[in-house]
Amino acid sequence: MKKIKLQATTTFGLEAVVKREVEKLGFKDISVSDGYVEYSSDLEGIAKSNLWLRSADKVLYIVGRFQAVTFEELFDYTYSLPWTELLPEDAKFVVNGKSIKSTLSSVPACQSITEKAIINKLKTKYNVDRFKKNGAEYSIQVALLKNTVTITLNTSGPSLHKRGYRHGQVMAPLKETMAAALIQLSYWNKDRILLDPCCGSGTIPIEAAMIGRNIAPGLSRKFDAEKWSFIPKEIWQEERKKAYQAINYDINLQIYASDINKHAVEIAKVNAENAGVDDCIEFSQTPFNKLKLPGDYGVCVCNPPYAERMGSLADVERLYTDMGKLFNSNKTWSTYFITSHEGFEKLYGRKADKKRKLFNGNVKTDYYQYFGPRPNKEK
């Protein structure tokens, strides 16, 4: 079994969530840094990580890590890596770079030295003057941080938030990876009610339903590494098969999603259908001030408008006040709101039990968390 190291990249603030997911998948030697989680794996782990990680952005294969303060060192160490085992003759490879607090600060220069070293190494195996680069994609990254160079291959291709189910969108949609993280940071589990009263394109309820049904989030999409010659095709087939077998179609979920906007609700329903979870979610077009709570001990996970990207400030502030009134009248509920509005707690009428700083795209937000009691049967 070939031992390798993987790096799951994350949005800042979600490292702990991704670490928990990596642990749950059974990976070992896990370490956490700002913006990523690293762990030991085998080749199967590439397929497993891409199919199952819900909150990570990308899964990178670490080809090598070394110190370099001169271009000669960068070239020599890069050349020494096993490129001839990884890249076929027709590999369509591109080298991206980044450099933070490092002597080698010119990113274009680092990229071209790295590419040159790889080409020279490949020429020791393939007898060609120029590589055609018309085969499978291999996106290589040379990342320098305080003179430590990490060279990776992006196994995912496009970011993992692109699950493939979201065709229609509303304004200011949440990334699927962020929605999955917000749910996993909440008290929600498959036996409890979940409510998103500002569901937009349905990302939060759909991600919850996929968690509840144990649907691997990557099951409906492709990954760059599926076309790589050093990973046997059977590995992907096997991991996909296992993921299909793991789906729990019999589970009864109580997921409620509503929005004031009719068009948003229609889009959300289609997205839920695409994700294969439309039968798990009860959608309705309901303005928040007309909403009735569908039971006790529920969990509300919500990405309301912030008045930054959508909504007028007065409407948004009235909505937050209405939310406080409804949920403060039923203390059995646990509620979670992500917003950039710093006056949220005041408008909601209660200080949050916990706040977590998160970036929603480029917007600095807080995740306000209000913990209700656990239902009797959970105790």
Ligand SMILES: C[S@@+](CC[C@H](N)C(=O)[O-])C[C@H]1O[C@@H](n2cnc3c(N)ncnc32)[C@H](O)[C@@H]1O
């Ligand atoms: C930031 S978007 C939610 C995006 C959603 N999480 C997604 O991924 O598509 C906020 C949503 O709140 C809805 N909304 C605004 N005011 C509302 C109200 N008073 N009652 C219910 N929904 C409201 C908007 O129509 C919009 O779809």
